[in-house]
Amino acid sequence: METRNVYETDDEVQALALQEALESAGIAVVLVNHRDTAYPGITDRLRHGTEIRVEVDQAAEATQLIEEFLAAQPVEGPPIAPAPDSGLTRAIRGPGWLVISMILLGLLGIAAYLLNGN
Numbered sequence: 001m002e003t004r005n006v007y008e009t010d011d012e013v014q015a016l017a018l019q020e021a022l023e024s025a026g027i028a029v030v031l032v033n034h035r036d037t038a039y040p041g042i043t044d045r046l047r048h049g050t051e052i053r054v055e056v057d058q059a060a061e062a063t064q065l066i067e068e069f070l071a072a073q074p075v076e077g078p079p080i081a082p083a084p085d086s087g088l089t090r091a092i093r094g095p096g097w098l099v100i101s102m103i104l105l106g107l108l109g110i111a112a113y114l115l116n117g118n
Contacts, residue, residue, distance in 0.1 A: 028058070
């Protein structure tokens with residue numbers, strides 16, 4: 001059985017989900033995890049992902065199913081564009097605000113000292 005690499009990912013969970021989707025469509029899948037140290041000499045140490053391999057005659061069908069599977073997955077991460085008014089109400093946070101507060105309290109203390117005549 002000659003196999004061909006149809007997809008490679010660093011996400012092992014994604015590789016397992018793709019394996020399940022392909023096998024449910026009747027395509028035999030072999031996963032090659034290049035991080036696996038149990039089989040020295042079999043995996044390529046310069047690569048770090050999980051390789052999805054299928055039989056050569058099923059490669060085109062597997063590639064199409066993988067593309068459809070990935071297109072149907074929700075996109076993770078922040079939205080592409082921020083909300084229109086998100087920059088208008090920005091709060092001051094962090095140590096900068098603390099430093100400004102301490103300076104203002106110091107100035108208030110100096111003013112109170114000078115006004116008391118000491």
